[in-house]
Amino acid sequence: MANNDEIKDDSPFRVHSRREIVSLLTSMMERNQLLSLLIKGGSESIITSILDIDDDDDSVVIDAAPSTMLNESILQSNRIGFEAVYNNIRITFNVDKAQKCLYQERPALKITIPTSLVRLQRREYFRIATPIAKPLRCTFRVTREDGSFTTIVTLLNNISAGGIGITDEKKLLDPTLGRIYEDCSLEMTDNTVVTVKLQIRDCKEVKLASGKTVNRFGCEFVDIPRAVLAAIQRFITKLEREQNAKASGMM
Structure with missing residues (x-):
């Protein structure tokens, strides 16, 4: 990213x-x-x-x-x-x-x-698509103006060691470029959930085949701990291995 x-x-x-x-x-x-x-x-x-x-x-x-x-x-x-x-x-x-x-x-x-x-x-920096059959999520914990919290659930489209691509189907996330979300939970296929800080780097409104419009974001990891980065890299390697196996008919 x-x-x-x-x-x-x-x-x-x-x-x-x-x-x-x-x-x-x-x-x-x-x-x-x-x-x-x-x-x-x-x-x-x-x-x-x-x-x-x-x-x-x-x-x-x-x-x-x-x-x-x-x-x-x-x-x-x-x-x-x-x-x-x-x-x-x-x-x-x-x-x-x-x-x-x-x-x-x-x-x-x-x-x-x-x-x-x-x-x-x-x-x-290689960005790999996440599984469509079993969609993964990235959940944002957002502070409201009155100090209370709400959660916004997005779909994970792709991932790299630099950041992620997500879809906000309900268009609830603030699309302001540079906005940082401090508390985000990122799902991975091995039932691992890691907490990351994300910065909005890109936002596009996309019209789906159904006629519905959604927001697609490009987000960059900020201040990512080495242990979390290592877990993400292992996840990317696993996804790449699985996709290569499917392409060669081994799965």
Whole structure:
């Protein structure tokens, strides 16, 4: 769910070690790894690569964009995102600005070495659908204005280690993006229920074949304990194994 380095600073997937960051970027440079450079919230992107890393200068030199207009857009951006899939690991990081420079007498761009980056194994960001025959639920415990509590039951559509997709059939949840729900009970097929904190990242109204409209949400896990994350990863592995077995006719 988290996109382009939006995972929280205390996430187990975020790397803060400068030595590790420089080592990873150097390895990507040596293997000519391509990166997506994103600006304007990801609405514009180019493909680039790392040309040079100078730890003492705190800088990374990357290929410039193929057009002057794109380069100007990059130089004017106050936040630049990067994404790559390297050795089956998704790498994302952000920097604040880019500067013009020359590298081997060719136009290039210079950025600072990122202070952190996110490194996700495939299964950590892979989103898998949950069983339709036996629907699972995510129950939100919500505080009313008068201080009393109510529960809102939603259907679980899919899950990843970063968050979940749910359907609110009665359209009771507040769809405000960024809203955090502190006390949510998430069901898993092995009769395990875990408590998670969820942030609303996306909401779409969907019209079903019956003509009924529902709200579908994308929610991100917030401050998830490692033990809960491990349980979710085991659940994802189990779902994937079961779905692969069905597809091969073993179930």
